[in-house]
Amino acid sequence: MNHPPVAITGIGAISALGTGTAAQLEALRAGRSGIGHLTHLQLPFPELWFGEVKATNTDLAALAGVDPDRSRTVLLGLVAAQEALRDAGIGADTVVDLLSASTVGGMDRSEAFATGWMTGGVDGIDRAPGHAVGDHALQLARHLGLRGLVTTLSTACSSSANALMLGAWLIRSGRAEVVLAGGTDALCRFTTAGFRALSAMDGTPCRPFSADRGGMNLGEGAAYLVLERADRAAARGRTPLAYLAGAANTNDAHHQTATSPDGEGPYQAMRAALEDAGRAPEAVDLINAHGTGTDNNDGTEQVAMERLFATVPPFVSTKSATGHTLAAAGALEAVFSVLAIRHGVVPANLRFTAPIEGSRSAPNTAPREARVATVLSTSFGFGGNDSALVLTATP
């Protein structure tokens, strides 16, 4: 390892488990689920199960200190990003680069005008620029007063894992000293109708890695992490929460929306991330798995884990508690990984029923205390996109 270590000096999150990292930790420790029917969002899916953030846009705007007339994606992102910067003690005097991730961006506002500006009308046309997925990042940078590079990663469900990887690259290459990296996605009609059209939704609360799993529950949320060159953090007297020791992205090159039976892309991503971190598979104490709850994902992901590890370490899908937060998932689960390391907690894979046929491993089903020094966190997405992060207690 001939590059400077990348320290994590601040974290922020909002999800179905609550607002703020303390609420996430409390829920993970208690094994509490955030899955339920919608109570705050006006979407026409009363029968479906979601990981909804229990706040209206007005509530979120008040938390973020902004006008609520903007995409929920931006509001969620602001709440999490503000917490991360505050946690890191980073003020306006520091140049911070922003690598943000989203899949839907301003879609929650665009979809109300599908028969307006999208079809030649002028109804809602002033909102059209907010449709572009990258616009959310510019709004975040503006409200946070960031003065560095701003860009948006959009690689479907691996987006924010890739934002964290790029953040590490910026710091290791000497291009940046402090990077705010993460992702945000709000629930909306487009993604809900989309995953339903793909028959990927469970009609009940999801059961990742179970033999009788029936699909995913969609979630929403945002999570951001402050990445900082370790010697800079030390120079200003900050003890890192953890380190982003390694990261990798690969492509399965098998199918637009399904993983290959042997899990080659996920396997290579996990292998390469550990190699990047200079860690052997035996060092991994916990795998924060992608585990969407779909037949294809969980089966192939478990095959990939069993290929890489002689004995698969404890693994969990926290999507059983949060739902699948799409572009936010990689960063949200990186925050959970940091919490696992900091507080010695192994979260639960909720609602597990029975092992997948032919598997020789099973997820951790109840929260427990344990020493956690190394976490492997995975995120896979459409387009064959596979990412893995290695988060550690020491550089």
Add this chain to the structure above:
Amino acid sequence: MIIRAAAHYTLRPGSGEEAVVPGMELLPKPMARRMIAPVRRTMACALAALAEAGIERPDAICYGTGLGCLADTREFLLEIERNAGSLLAPTSVMRSTHNTVAGLIALALKAQGPNLTFSQGFTSFHAALLAALMHLERRPGDRVLVGASDEHLPLLDHLFDALHGAAHVPAGARPAEGAAFFVLGGADGPVKGRVVDVRMGPADRVPLRDDAPVWTGALVPAAANGASYVHRTGLHHSAPAVAMALALADAGPGVQLMDREGEQHGLIHVAR
């Protein structure tokens, strides 16, 4: 960083001009049949760059797009409106993610390396190029396919006419479709030029040099030592990539391409 190959096209709807799209003969037929036309043209352009560089499979793919798969996104939104409550066709939503094009290139070529997609308006390609440079600094022998593409829909003409107040667009320039792809890195092969520098950030972090002319994009006023490139590339978020291909083809020591998206500026300095 050495540029081994470059391919580009611009399609100007309603202009009467025929777009010259490189690489159409290279498309795998069964796959091409399932693609909508702009994705087929983009894919052909990427394959043309790889063919020029003499490689079958890049070690990494870095891609940018301002608006992603706009036609499929709009199609699925309209499908939701039309058939609310009933089962919807999944084809358009499967193809609607921003990384569809980069994923399809990987699928066609069995390219299993890093596959990154960036979307930040007129600075989308800059981020892809920066990622490619960082990948090559880590793995100097690798060959990276880097590019950008954006579709055109009549919807964009509608928005342009209603909202284009802030744009510095030469007379007559209209929303267009376009793409450009490049092969960077590798220990040997043809040399087309080089990327001298890529910078992104607010204006104060993107300093211009005075020893190379400045070509400016749609949201940047023309510089004293240069001109807008938009009349040559057409107006679309991947125009900076097309402009880089044009700059490589032009004589001269180098060109600085300056673009902007909101407060973000993007600068690419290329030389032959």
